[in-house]
Amino acid sequence: LRANWQLALYAVILMTAFNFLSHGTQDLYPTFLQVQHGFDHHTVGAIAVTYNIGAILGGIACGVLSERYGRRRVMTIAALLVLPIIPLWAFGTGPILLAIGAFMMQVMVQGAWGVIPAHLNELSPAAARGTFPGFVYQLGNLIASSNAVLQAGLAEHWGNNYGLALAIVVLCAAAALRRVFLRQQRIER
Secondary structure: OOOOHHHHHHHHHHHHHHHHHHHHHHOOHHHHHHHHOOOOHHHHHHHHHHHHHHHHHHHHHHHHHHHHHOHHHHHHHHHHHHHHHHHHHHHOOOHHHHHHHHHHHHHHHHHHHOOHHHHHHHHOOHHHOOOHHHHHHHHHHHHHOOHHHHHHHHHHHOOOOHHHHHHHHHHHHHHHHHHHHHHHHHHHO
């Protein structure tokens, strides 16, 4: 790690942004549906099942696409496609629109995540391939572990507006991923 500290720092920042994106779209979404929209447990559960199906499909589809078009390209496109989905996902009205938004959001977010294991292994220096991916992933996860507390605090500050809190964190995470990928591209040139 000491010999590859710049690569490790890049990968930790990448994993921090990805963990904020993933957990920022999932962890408090049921709370958002219950508190802000007043949905019952059955409706929240049905929406959760719907968006988890999207996550599975996105992971498979983006994994396949990354073999053909490149890992970073597919992850970047998926992360950027999160942006136009935010209004439907966070500000949609009614359970059907929110379920569609959540499904589409998870297709993109978990689609990008489906590529991460291969991408991290390909980034890893040969001498540290056994520990590097796990180390940078876990360190990024540790840094992003404040996500739920951050989103809940923002929502409470804005009168239990979870939609706004979730949207802001996801917007920031997607923007950070774009910058991280552009930075890596410049380094490789």
